[in-house]
Amino acid sequence: MGSASRKTFLPLDPVTFSNESKAFKALLSPAMLPESAPYCPEPLQDILEDVSNCIIPGLTHWQSPNFFAYFHANASTAGFLGEMLCSGFNVVGFNWISSPTATELESIVLDWMGKMLKLPSSFLFSRTGGGVLHGSTCEAAVCVLAATRDKALKELGGWENITKLAVYAADQTHFTFQKAAKLAGIPPSNFRLIETSFSTGFSLSPENLRFAIEDDIKSGLVPLFLCATIGTTPSGAVDPIAELGKVAMEFKRWLHIDAAYAGSGCICPELRHYLDGLLNPHKWFLTNMDCCCLWIKEPKLLVDSLSTDPEILRNNASKSKAVVDYKDWQIALSRRFRALKLWVVIRRHGPANLMYHIRSDIAMAKRFEAQKVRIGLLQVEAKVEEEDLNCKLVEAINSSGRAFMSHAVLSGIYVIRCAIGTTLTQQHHVDALWKLIQDKAQSLLM
Amino acid sequence: MGSASRKTFLPLDPVTFSNESKAFKALLSPAMLPESAPYCPEPLQDILEDVSNCIIPGLTHWQSPNFFAYFHANASTAGFLGEMLCSGFNVVGFNWISSPTATELESIVLDWMGKMLKLPSSFLFSRTGGGVLHGSTCEAAVCVLAATRDKALKELGGWENITKLAVYAADQTHFTFQKAAKLAGIPPSNFRLIETSFSTGFSLSPENLRFAIEDDIKSGLVPLFLCATIGTTPSGAVDPIAELGKVAMEFKRWLHIDAAYAGSGCICPELRHYLDGLLNPHKWFLTNMDCCCLWIKEPKLLVDSLSTDPEILRNNASKSKAVVDYKDWQIALSRRFRALKLWVVIRRHGPANLMYHIRSDIAMAKRFEAQKVRIGLLQVEAKVEEEDLNCKLVEAINSSGRAFMSHAVLSGIYVIRCAIGTTLTQQHHVDALWKLIQDKAQSLLM
Structure with missing residues (x-):
């Protein structure tokens, strides 16, 4: 895909939001946003400042190149x-x-x-x-x-x-x-x-x-x-x-x-x-x-x-x-x-570049797999304490704010999913994820 | 409402599309758009030209100030x-x-x-x-x-x-x-x-x-x-x-x-x-x-x-x-x-201007009503030939391309609906609609 398609409109690299380990209290407090609508029109500047200061810090950034959870809701300039x-x-x-x-x-x-x-x-x-x-x-x-x-x-x-x-x-x-x-x-x-x-x-x-x-x-x-x-x-x-x-x-x-x-x-x-x-x-x-x-x-x-x-x-x-x-x-x-x-x-990318995009994601996933990780299935042995360990590992990864992953349970085994495919994800993000996983796993095992 | 809210991004005034009286053949012919996706990426310029030349002429312009049909799906710069x-x-x-x-x-x-x-x-x-x-x-x-x-x-x-x-x-x-x-x-x-x-x-x-x-x-x-x-x-x-x-x-x-x-x-x-x-x-x-x-x-x-x-x-x-x-x-x-x-x-307009917007639409509707037309119910006597006349009147209005209206049947009477409320509709558009209705009705009665 052309470089144009890899650009976006938000400086999301490298942090992605996670609140997994924090209290689940309201992020948007009444001190930030009033409890009733302000009666008179407000300047656009004020609204956009609130977007930056209140909304963005509490979003889970699906467009971040470090988002590996759920599925890839990948956006593009053409889609926008x-x-x-x-x-x-x-x-x-x-x-x-x-x-x-x-x-x-x-x-x-x-x-x-x-x-x-x-x-x-x-x-x-x-x-x-x-x-x-x-x-x-x-x-x-x-x-x-x-x-x-x-x-x-x-x-x-x-x-x-x-x-x-x-x-x-x-x-x-x-x-x-x-x-x-x-x-x-x-x-x-x-x-x-x-x-x-x-x-x-x-x-x-x-x-x-x-x-x-x-x-x-x-x-x-x-x-x-x-x-x-x-x-x-x-x-x-x-x-x-x-x-x-x-x-x-x-x-x-x-x-x-x-x-x-x-x-x-x-x-x-x-x-x-x-x-x-x-x-x-x-x-x-x-x-x-x-x-x-x-x-x-x-x-x-x-x-x-x-x-x-x-x-x-x-x-x-x-x-x-x-x-x-x-x-x-x-x-x-x-x-x-x-x-x-x-x-x-379809017209702006053409099937040609759309295929390039999909193949590039698959190539990254294959390299990740080759790094001793089954795609979508980071499997540790199925003993209870280790399942618990996988769960803790996801929490440790997510609460670092450096990547966001999710999990599944297959035949009773807790597995960590890795969905590679946001528009901005490049090889170095996947490599960094693998390093992050190793670091967090080691900390947990110590 | 401020003038900013009354501006839009398309020069839709005064024409709105209607194909009521034409044949219902494909407007987008294979000569205009290929039957399969073009393999390679296309320049944005070409895509936007096709939007202008192929798509826009065949849209029913819901944002036109002369759109009085169905309901008002009114857009705004803030909504955009x-x-x-x-x-x-x-x-x-x-x-x-x-x-x-x-x-x-x-x-x-x-x-x-x-x-x-x-x-x-x-x-x-x-x-x-x-x-x-x-x-x-x-x-x-x-x-x-x-x-x-x-x-x-x-x-x-x-x-x-x-x-x-x-x-x-x-x-x-x-x-x-x-x-x-x-x-x-x-x-x-x-x-x-x-x-x-x-x-x-x-x-x-x-x-x-x-x-x-x-x-x-x-x-x-x-x-x-x-x-x-x-x-x-x-x-x-x-x-x-x-x-x-x-x-x-x-x-x-x-x-x-x-x-x-x-x-x-x-x-x-x-x-x-x-x-x-x-x-x-x-x-x-x-x-x-x-x-x-x-x-x-x-x-x-x-x-x-x-x-x-x-x-x-x-x-x-x-x-x-x-x-x-x-x-x-x-x-x-x-x-x-x-x-x-x-x-x-809500913030960009404030309840203050949102109320102004709604009251302004209602005022236009009331003036239209005062012009001897019941709002939403342009009722001619309920004889069959006159019902047929109301139906022909809507077709005549719509096929003129100068306004777009729709109808209902209430207790067996065919009535013409007039929904006033697109973002761009001003008093002169409603006045022009009333004149158009009178002109077309006279032509039908002659």
């Missing part, structure tokens, strides 16, 4: 420009007529992304599928769950069958999927979290999925939906999509693929075999928050479930059925012009 | 600056530890807003309630519906009772509320749309609500939730909150108040009697998209329903229960730092 344009136009493209090019650009960009990922063409508008931008994975999951739920309830003959619907995921699947299923009215007791293990790299076993489905059918339940993942949050596991797809096909169930962060990597040919649709460009794709791509083979199912046709929005374009009305592809009516942001990001 | 800061920091404050001051500022700003609106103190963090920023009304509605649903299902003894839950609204209630109830798994057949009429100004009758509730109880259903509205979308009706509240209290049901656009007006003392919790600052409050305030008296109910406690997010601050983790107050895990935007808007 896209947000400025979006916020400047401030159009609300809930249907085609309410901002035609906002809708059309979104369809074009989703096809661009789909082609970059080499998605089957059945997911593209140029065929019979299509894509939409949501704000988050969970929102997208609620929508597709509602679509499948409504289709199933229609087939089963009534809403009272909602208590029979069952949903499947791995114990490594992102926890928001379980929340989404509950939001959509699927009984939590019908949510199957299929156990994974170290032996399969924590990926979902098609065999175990089949057992769970068959069990449920025997008990009179109706299997509805499977969520597979490319790049799970705790361990980065990749579920075997092709095999899981066969099981889903066999039982005629919906297969949803959550590739929220790792999907971006699939624009690189050498990583593409992982993906055969959901991806968050606001993770690892230099697209500022928020931006989540959802592709669907039969958009009609989504529209059947989510469409509204109030008189106040009726118009000749919608009546003609020749246009896309994105309000019927999402939860909300209102929507921001996020497509502009993603479009600027 | 807030978005820039939000996008620049690009932090993801899903829990307190992941960006402490982002969470704390949100709580402070929601209390500021609550106090400006003179909400009962039980809705404020300074007491036992609290507020949260969502992206949209529908998202907020799904969350509160899920919270009440889960509380009711617990009381009723199991998820199978979901098919007994009934939800109430007026036929004027925003249609997304019905969508939200379906998304949350409430059977659509248990959604009661209570009829309103011209005689009560299209407001919801507490008597009719009581009849509907009593009927449902007799049929073995369990009334769950009432959505009342301050400022309905089709007619601007204000439901009698106090009386509806009494009915809700009597049956111990949840009362949700949707004041998405009109709530902003309630910062003015003379308008406050309307409001005794939901408001969208991205409508009529100079806050760029997206920003929706939700207050709740018992946040615990929301958290009980929406909380997730995955190992990867466990931290000492959350364990202490001394902090707010906003992930448990909304659908998504990820969230943008919207509070910064609303905070900048």
Whole structure:
């Protein structure tokens, strides 16, 4: 990537906030910000000074090159420009007529992304599928769950069958999927979290999925939906999509693929075999928050479930059925012009530099791994005192303010995750992290 | 409001896009934008030229002073600056530890807003309630519906009772509320749309609500939730909150108040009697998209329903229960730092100028009304040919490109809505609209 993309607008290097070891009292005290809004307008200067003096010191700096926690919400100048344009136009493209090019650009960009990922063409508008931008994975999951739920309830003959619907995921699947299923009215007791293990790299076993489905059918339940993942949050596991797809096909169930962060990597040919649709460009794709791509083979199912046709929005374009009305592809009516942001990001970097960016992050992660650390899995032996040690190690790293990491528990083992991929992270930051980990570990062992 | 707030970044005056009368073919043809992403990075200049030449001509300009349709998504320089800061920091404050001051500022700003609106103190963090920023009304509605649903299902003894839950609204209630109830798994057949009429100004009758509730109880259903509205979308009706509240209290049901656009007006003392919790600052409050305030008296109910406690997010601050983790107050895990935007808007304008802005819009609307036009209800006699005439009149106005309006149907009468309130609208724009309406009406009658 060009040096322009590695620049940012905040001097965040090298400190990142952490309050892990401090008291959790209010950082913004009434002495700093009044308890009621000041009645008269204030000078911009005063507001920006408060941003610097009160807000910034208490932010966890996700854009710091020393941020290795959770996921990489990497921003870029192009993404920022896209947000400025979006916020400047401030159009609300809930249907085609309410901002035609906002809708059309979104369809074009989703096809661009789909082609970059080499998605089957059945997911593209140029065929019979299509894509939409949501704000988050969970929102997208609620929508597709509602679509499948409504289709199933229609087939089963009534809403009272909602208590029979069952949903499947791995114990490594992102926890928001379980929340989404509950939001959509699927009984939590019908949510199957299929156990994974170290032996399969924590990926979902098609065999175990089949057992769970068959069990449920025997008990009179109706299997509805499977969520597979490319790049799970705790361990980065990749579920075997092709095999899981066969099981889903066999039982005629919906297969949803959550590739929220790792999907971006699939624009690189050498990583593409992982993906055969959901991806968050606001993770690892230099697209500022928020931006989540959802592709669907039969958009009609989504529209059947989510469409509204109030008189106040009726118009000749919608009546003609020749246009896309994105309000019927999402939860909300209102929507921001996020497509502009993603479009600027893709054009300003080009797939060429986006691949460079992803490969550079992977190269840094591989070097880190080679330094005797399993990526995302800094594993010390599984004895209790040592688990406790790993926990203390994360706290020591974070309270130093020099880096920020997070953890997971895999098969009962407390592991330290290392997510490498902020826009500003360079090799020397990763090397410094490794040194910091060694120093803190040594202090703890002394 | 100062002149600074009336300036914008686009020369939109006086033309606004409309394609009502044209064919609904793709405005962005492959000749304009390629069907696949260009492989190499492109110069910024080229991208911005395409924005000017391809995107802008096909946008419906919500920021045009001649935009009188739907609702006023009014932007401001302060709102834009807030978005820039939000996008620049690009932090993801899903829990307190992941960006402490982002969470704390949100709580402070929601209390500021609550106090400006003179909400009962039980809705404020300074007491036992609290507020949260969502992206949209529908998202907020799904969350509160899920919270009440889960509380009711617990009381009723199991998820199978979901098919007994009934939800109430007026036929004027925003249609997304019905969508939200379906998304949350409430059977659509248990959604009661209570009829309103011209005689009560299209407001919801507490008597009719009581009849509907009593009927449902007799049929073995369990009334769950009432959505009342301050400022309905089709007619601007204000439901009698106090009386509806009494009915809700009597049956111990949840009362949700949707004041998405009109709530902003309630910062003015003379308008406050309307409001005794939901408001969208991205409508009529100079806050760029997206920003929706939700207050709740018992946040615990929301958290009980929406909380997730995955190992990867466990931290000492959350364990202490001394902090707010906003992930448990909304659908998504990820969230943008919207509070910064609303905070900048409030401080930069002050309640003083925000009231000036709202009063100035109301004054323009009153003058428009005095020009023999009922606000939001340009009513010609209710004969069929004249309804058809009103419809043709909107099409004629919109296809002129000189203004953009929308319509509603009230008690079977097609009416033209006039929403006055974009940031740039001045008296002469409203006067020009009235002249345009007269001209187009005369041409149609000739």
